[in-house]
Amino acid sequence: MNIYDIAKKAGVSPATVSRVINNKPNISDRTYQKVQAVLKENNYIPNAIARGLVSNSMNLIGIIVDDIRNLYRSHIIYELSQLLNQHRYNTIIFDFGNQDNDLFNSLQQQQLDALIFIGSSFSTPYVTDYISKYYPATPVMMFNGLLDLPNAYSVICDEAAGMELIVEHLYRTGKKNFVYVNYSENLASQRKLAGFCKKLEEYGLAFDESRLITTTGDFEGGRDAAARLLQYSIPCDALVCGLDLIAMGAMYSLKYFGYSIPGDIAITGFDNIIYGKLSDPFLTSVDSNHKEMARVAIENLLGALRKEEAEKVVYVRPFLFCGGTS
Amino acid sequence: MNIYDIAKKAGVSPATVSRVINNKPNISDRTYQKVQAVLKENNYIPNAIARGLVSNSMNLIGIIVDDIRNLYRSHIIYELSQLLNQHRYNTIIFDFGNQDNDLFNSLQQQQLDALIFIGSSFSTPYVTDYISKYYPATPVMMFNGLLDLPNAYSVICDEAAGMELIVEHLYRTGKKNFVYVNYSENLASQRKLAGFCKKLEEYGLAFDESRLITTTGDFEGGRDAAARLLQYSIPCDALVCGLDLIAMGAMYSLKYFGYSIPGDIAITGFDNIIYGKLSDPFLTSVDSNHKEMARVAIENLLGALRKEEAEKVVYVRPFLFCGGTS
DNA sequence: CTGAAAGCGCTTACAG
């Protein structure tokens, strides 16, 4: 059932049917009613591909992500999708978690109006080359990443500022012996550590390698960090963790060994996601303000799609979520 | 830059360019090389919409879900997407979490080869009507749901069997006083409760309303359940929870009040997701075997797409994950 | 207010 069939049944031309479907002006009421009736009667839905061919757009935006199962990332995707939906865009998710699927081959199967990359893992020369070669005119939004290309835009969480908020807060509550738990060497964690160090220096507090614990970015990593903290008897009254999950693991172990939180040791996380709510009191954390980040990202991306000038790189300030673990 | 431009530059017809792009046989090596060179030189990518119009498919499958931020659901989506990718399908996610976006309007913007609904919340007369009206010939897979339509297929976790495994396991460890924590009235939770009751009866164990606690399906709900358990002094040595998150909350509170787990009270969850790993020992739970469910779902959906006979409703047996809380 | 015709960018029989 296509537009010609409808036209025939209604006794009009396909052009007229098209006008009715798209609510174009200058249709006689009589014709309009007649066509509408035939449309309903046949449960007609216009072929989206044919429409897309004319407008050269499927109203589709690709979101490229490393692993959608990560809670923080699924929250970001949710926000981005909802905002795009409000502007009549659909989103197609390319999950690059599994290395053996060819992301770029997959991309080429669709005609995408714009691309959104989530996470700094896509800020690579390979991606830069690929985009400049095959998508030189497609607006690209790097969410928490950078890409040095005329068609690329960024919205980035200012993690350093977030860590400064944490240190400031802990310092004001009288904490002096800071230990930092790191989990990766990616850009985000580097920014976090940098903010942490900067603020410590500002307060004239000591920090060296002996106060830096590096582990995995999960609950186990937190337990591991706590174990090493105790094993090496590192003096510590404030344990600053790079991720909520790490903080939860560390807290779990420290409580087990009889430490009072935050009395003996204050603990903080980063991201302020649900993991930090699986305790009483809640975990003190930095909220990256991902809703605001998503809002800015979509606003700028839509601007770029309308060929307007948009800010190339925006840093969004996170805020402190003050739980009871500090 | 379209296929005509390439054809002109290569001095051949568009048909020949098309043959090269699609690796069709019967091309002279000379022509092939010449066209390939022009293709590379211009970083040509065929227009996916135009291709789609010919084949009447964008190789796109729509996944409709209530809220992608839910950890269990994001895991399911991950599995489904990866499997579909292997078969050259892309997936577009329609998140119906926000009621004020019009799901079905959104659907019609794309030409979808198949639809996958995740969760029993889509097993409604409204969806049935809509599908039978507008997508009578599109294969529809209900993941953990049912839809009585000739083009609809189901893969469902046999939650009742899962709960039976739990009860059997607890009974064998000597537990006698079972309390059940429910969280919803949806089909899945009904099946869970039914399995629980059935097995209890089989063992001749008592169960009545006084041993059923209904609360919310989150960590707070678990804490609430524990509080009520203590407040009403319900005799209990086995607390069976409908979800992992509930179990974690209950465990948190019971530990706080000095109960030994599983010595005094055994605790079990359902879904076997990461929440249950945020403790030591891990939470005993039922693994719905979502990987296997996804495998079967995609296998049957692909079968339906190839117009083969496929099983209409498949129940997948979950298995017990035996942690240390039981 | 309405219709005939061209065009969107491909692919695919068909003919040679």
Place this chain on the structure above:
DNA sequence: CTGAAAGCGCTTACAG
């Protein structure tokens, strides 16, 4: 082995 032509299902100037 290659090309001319038709067709996929719409929309959109253009003409009337």
